[in-house]
Amino acid sequence: MRISFYLKFIFGFILALASLSKVFAADINNKDVLVLIDSSGGNTYKLAESIKAGIENKGLHAVIKKVPNQEHTTNDLDKVPVASTDELVKYSGIAFGSPIYFGNISTNMSAFMTQTLAIWKKQELANVPTTVFMSGCSGSGNETSITSFWNILASHGMTIVTLGNSSIDGVNKAIPQGNTPYGTTTRSCLPGDNRPSKDELKYAYFQGQKFANAITHTSLDQKIIIPVASEKATTNTVETKLQKLGLSLPIAPQPVGKYVPFKRVGNLVYINQVALKDGKILYPGIIESGVTQEQAKQATQQTMLNVLAVLKVAADGNLDNVKQVVQLSGTFNTLPNFTNHAGLMNSASNLVVDIFGDKGVHTRGTFGASSLPLNSPVEIQAIFELN
Numbered sequence: 001m002r003i004s005f006y007l008k009f010i011f012g013f014i015l016a017l018a019s020l021s022k023v024f025a026a027d028i029n030n031k032d033v034l035v036l037i038d039s040s041g042g043n044t045y046k047l048a049e050s051i052k053a054g055i056e057n058k059g060l061h062a063v064i065k066k067v068p069n070q071e072h073t074t075n076d077l078d079k080v081p082v083a084s085t086d087e088l089v090k091y092s093g094i095a096f097g098s099p100i101y102f103g104n105i106s107t108n109m110s111a112f113m114t115q116t117l118a119i120w121k122k123q124e125l126a127n128v129p130t131t132v133f134m135s136g137c138s139g140s141g142n143e144t145s146i147t148s149f150w151n152i153l154a155s156h157g158m159t160i161v162t163l164g165n166s167s168i169d170g171v172n173k174a175i176p177q178g179n180t181p182y183g184t185t186t187r188s189c190l191p192g193d194n195r196p197s198k199d200e201l202k203y204a205y206f207q208g209q210k211f212a213n214a215i216t217h218t219s220l221d222q223k224i225i226i227p228v229a230s231e232k233a234t235t236n237t238v239e240t241k242l243q244k245l246g247l248s249l250p251i252a253p254q255p256v257g258k259y260v261p262f263k264r265v266g267n268l269v270y271i272n273q274v275a276l277k278d279g280k281i282l283y284p285g286i287i288e289s290g291v292t293q294e295q296a297k298q299a300t301q302q303t304m305l306n307v308l309a310v311l312k313v314a315a316d317g318n319l320d321n322v323k324q325v326v327q328l329s330g331t332f333n334t335l336p337n338f339t340n341h342a343g344l345m346n347s348a349s350n351l352v353v354d355i356f357g358d359k360g361v362h363t364r365g366t367f368g369a370s371s372l373p374l375n376s377p378v379e380i381q382a383i384f385e386l387n
């Protein structure tokens with residue numbers, strides 16, 4: 001009697017911890033990552049775009065903003081929104097990018113950070129992950145400039161993420177590159193001097209990936225594949241079609257156990273998802289016993305969107321890199337006499353054919369189950385082929 005009470009107590013405690021960890025993971029996944037820059041010539045901005053692409057390749061959403069009072073010589077920076085110090089506390093992580101000024105951070109960045117005194121007093125950025133990248137010219141002081149930026153971030157109690165001595169395939173070692181173990185830099189003096197180099201952009205991309213993994217507490221356990229701009233699909237027809245249907249991709253759900261959101265074997269990608277939306281299951285329960293067929297169709301579409309969000313990560317940030325949809329398997333939380341599995345699964349099948357066209361035609365299996373994880377009404381397993 002007493003043993004069963006203790007077992008129930010321990011089991012309940014473990015369940016509570018598990019659900020707390022899910023809430024925590026969902027919370028992180030729903031917050032943007034800020035890439036905050038100062039840039040007058042646009043070089044820091046170019047690095048920022050690669051940092052952002054690397055972060056988004058790992059399934060998080062990143063936004064680039066600039067500090068106020070910038071006079072810039074490139075129109076690209078006009079469209080970048082200005083950040084305020086108040087908003088810093090709302091992000092899951094902040095990557096800082098600054099030009100190097102006399103072996104230190106730039107005047108604008110320094111002025112902005114000086115305005116964070118109120119946040120520092122309350123230590124509101126304590127433990128928030130941060131990383132630094134910088135743009136220089138001669139390269140003089142590129143390492144110490146990053147560590148001088150660290151002094152401010154350490155005062156805020158932030159958790160600093162480094163670049164490390166990363167070995168990235170195919171880097172041209174015949175020319176000086178701006179990689180440092182502390183963070184990426186570039187040696188960029190004048191417009192048109194071909195900097196940041198292709199390899200410096202690769203380091204920035206990798207730094208973005210490493211930073212995202214630090215935010216989501218995921219080890220960088222997959223082979224490092226850095227896409228080179230020219231090798232990637234440059235259009236995004238598939239996502240445009242999705243937008244025309246009034247749909248958008250959610251942030252790719254992160255695993256809450258010792259598994260990965262996708263596995264790539266050769267050019268095949270394997271993905272499993274349930275009907276998570278904003279950290280909760282959409283229409284949890286049994287179909288036709290609390291959940292209507294219409295609700296189950298919506299949950300199926302949501303599950304397919306989750307699959308596509310993970311697929312985008314696997315496809316180097318662009319669904320146009322998908323060669324074909326190979327197979328979809330849908331499992332539904334049903335009563336034993338339910339027979340309309342195919343009717344529900346059409347919500348997923350129609351969606352992929354609508355956005356991928358002929359490449360979306362696939363083989364399919366549908367199943368009924370007496371229960372599904374998290375009480376989801378549906379689970380989809382999918383196999384895709386990449387280019």
Ligand SMILES: Cc1cc2nc3c(=O)[nH]c(=O)nc-3n(C[C@H](O)[C@H](O)[C@H](O)COP(=O)(O)O)c2cc1C
Binds near residue numbers: 099100189
């Ligand atoms: C006042 C001043 C000081 C600078 N000091 C350094 C320096 O110590 N080391 C360096 O490599 N570049 C230095 N530079 C060059 C810039 O950091 C470099 O051109 C950078 O790429 C500009 O970044 P942006 O294009 O994002 O504005 C300095 C530039 C200025 C205006």
